[in-house]
Amino acid sequence: MWKLGVAVAIWGVALAQVGLEPVAKGFSRPVGLVQEPGGGLLVLLQEGRIVELSGKLWLDVADRVSCCGERGLLGLAFHPDYPKDPRFYLNYTNQKGDTEVWEYRKKRPVRRIFYLKQPYANHNGGHLAFGPDGLLYVGTGDGGGAGDPLEAAQDPKSLLGKMLRFDIETRDPVPEIWAKGLRNPWRYSFDRETGDLYIADVGQDKWEEVNFVPAGEGKGWNFGWDIMEGSHCYEPPTGCRTEGLVLPVLEYGHDEGCSITGGYVYRGGAIPALRGKYVFGDFCSGRVWVGFREGGVWKRELLLKTPARIASFGEDAAGELYLVDYRGTVYRFVPAR
Numbered sequence: 001m002w003k004l005g006v007a008v009a010i011w012g013v014a015l016a017q018v019g020l021e022p023v024a025k026g027f028s029r030p031v032g033l034v035q036e037p038g039g040g041l042l043v044l045l046q047e048g049r050i051v052e053l054s055g056k057l058w059l060d061v062a063d064r065v066s067c068c069g070e071r072g073l074l075g076l077a078f079h080p081d082y083p084k085d086p087r088f089y090l091n092y093t094n095q096k097g098d099t100e101v102w103e104y105r106k107k108r109p110v111r112r113i114f115y116l117k118q119p120y121a122n123h124n125g126g127h128l129a130f131g132p133d134g135l136l137y138v139g140t141g142d143g144g145g146a147g148d149p150l151e152a153a154q155d156p157k158s159l160l161g162k163m164l165r166f167d168i169e170t171r172d173p174v175p176e177i178w179a180k181g182l183r184n185p186w187r188y189s190f191d192r193e194t195g196d197l198y199i200a201d202v203g204q205d206k207w208e209e210v211n212f213v214p215a216g217e218g219k220g221w222n223f224g225w226d227i228m229e230g231s232h233c234y235e236p237p238t239g240c241r242t243e244g245l246v247l248p249v250l251e252y253g254h255d256e257g258c259s260i261t262g263g264y265v266y267r268g269g270a271i272p273a274l275r276g277k278y279v280f281g282d283f284c285s286g287r288v289w290v291g292f293r294e295g296g297v298w299k300r301e302l303l304l305k306t307p308a309r310i311a312s313f314g315e316d317a318a319g320e321l322y323l324v325d326y327r328g329t330v331y332r333f334v335p336a337r
Contacts, residue, residue, distance in 0.1 A: 017336035018271060018303060023322070024053040025329040029068060032075065033314025033324050037082045041316060043330060046072035048092065053330065059107055064100075065092045070144075074126025075101075079168075080134055089113075089136060089168070091126050099124055101138060103168065113166060113173045116159055120144025123184040123202075127262075132195040132215065136166040137178070139185035139199070147204060147235070148226040153181050161225065163188075163199070163218075179213075181223035181245070187262030187312055191215075192319065198278055198291075200262025201248075204229050208260035209248035210280060210291060212298075221246045249298040250291045257282025261310045267319035271335055279303065279321055279333070281310040288323070 024043070032044030043051050048062030050073070065073050075091030082088060086106045094100050101114035118124060123141030131137055142153040142161035153161025156177065163185065165178040188199040195215030201223065203209060207230030211223050222245050226235050230251040233240035252260075263280040278291040288304040306323075308331070314322035321333045 018274065019334050019336035020304065020306065020308075020323055020331035021334045022329050023332050024055075026055065027051070027328045027330070029072070029326060030311060030324050030328065030330065031072065031326065032312045033322050033330060034076045034078070035314070035316050037078055037317070039083075041314060041322070041330075042076065043324070044073055044076055044312075046074075048073045050076065059104075061090065061092065064094060066095050066097050067093075070122040070124055071097055074124060075128035077128035077130055077136065080130050087168075089128050091128050091138065093118065093124055093126075097121060099126070099140070101128070101166075113168060114138060114164075114175060116140060118143060119150060119160075125182075125185050127185065127187050129188060129190060131165075131190055131197070134169075136168050136173075137188070137197075138164040138166065138175070139182065139188055140164060141184035142182070142225065148183070151226070153183065153225045154222075154227065156180065179218055179221040179223060181221075181225045181227075183225040183229075185262075186260065189262060189264045189315070191265040192267050192315075193265075196265070198262060198265070198280075199223070200260045200280055201225070202259050203254075204234065206230070206254055207232055207251050208254075208257060208282065210250040210260070210262070210278070211246065212249040223248075249293075250300050252282075252289075252300065257285035257287055259283040261312060263313035264315045264321055266321055266333075267315075268321065268333075269318070270320055271333060274333070279313065281306075281308075281313070281323070283310050283326070286310060 029046040031046045047067045048065035050059040071093040073092045077089045079085045079087040091101045099116040103110045122144040125139040125141040142148045152158040163179040164175040166173040184202040197213040199211040209230045224245040231247045261281050266274040281288040286306040286308045308325035311326035312324040323331045
């Protein structure tokens with residue numbers, strides 16, 4: 001079990017030692033972990049399959065999906081009334097590499113609610129999450145390339161580099177541009193207790209960032225890319241205008257990692273010292289941090305150093321947290337023994 005050698009002193013108390021305990025292994029390119037309401041935890045495999053922790057196949061859409069690199073089956077979200085309303089939603093890149101979001105009912109495809117042509121193979125976003133408002137949030141990358149060559153993230157007419165919102169109860173859902181200025185949002189989550197939104201946005205060459213949206217806010221916000229990378233000027237590299245931009249609350253440089261993976265605010269009971277803190281990590285370095293606000297100031301502290309390629313985090317029905325290693329193992333956060 002991976003653990004810190006010493007307790008980390010933060011927010012005025014000593015954080016209890018935290019470890020990672022393997023709960024399932026042997027998966028092929030796992031990129032997500034989602035709780036099925038009323039069921040178990042499901043692992044998203046990039047190639048286009050969804051399996052239970054036991055390895056049993058839950059759904060296979062591999063014939064619809066292009067893989068791999070940054071393409072593949074990238075997101076799954078269940079309807080807020082599931083399983084009473086047996087709908088769920090998948091986000092993947094199709095055989096041509098373009099983004100599609102499909103509505104399924106009882107594991108059968110019902111309708112495509114979103115299509116987005118992708119100009120490059122990377123920065124496909126791909127996450128899905130329902131907000132407290134009952135609407136479906138779909139994060140899109142800037143289309144790829146390097147440095148947003150299409151200037152899509154700041155283009156109000158482009159659906160690339162945005163946080164979109166859908167009312168899936170309408171006959172033909174229309175994407176609403178809820179916020180803009182994102183590069184490649186790789187995992188975002190709503191705090192299950194407060195409704196606050198945390199968006200992890202992968203950086204370019206120097207900075208990784210976390211954006212925070214208090215519950216009920218965010219519509220029309222501009223998170224800055226590609227004017228800014230994190231809280232730093234990108235285009236132009238100096239003297240950029242920041243009026244009207246919402247800067248990240250947390251960031252780290254590429255001396256600590258190179259690709260942020262968003263997580264969750266811990267609301268479980270197994271590790272009391274973590275409660276209310278945002279847990280996130282980095283794909284390249286395997287580091288896991290906690291983010292929190294103390295005295296009105298946002299702070300970040302290292303929680304774990306792991307050898308994992310952190311592709312995603314997961315949250316179960318009880319609010320306990322999990323880490324998905326792209327190399328094939330799912331771990332659960334536990335108090336270190």
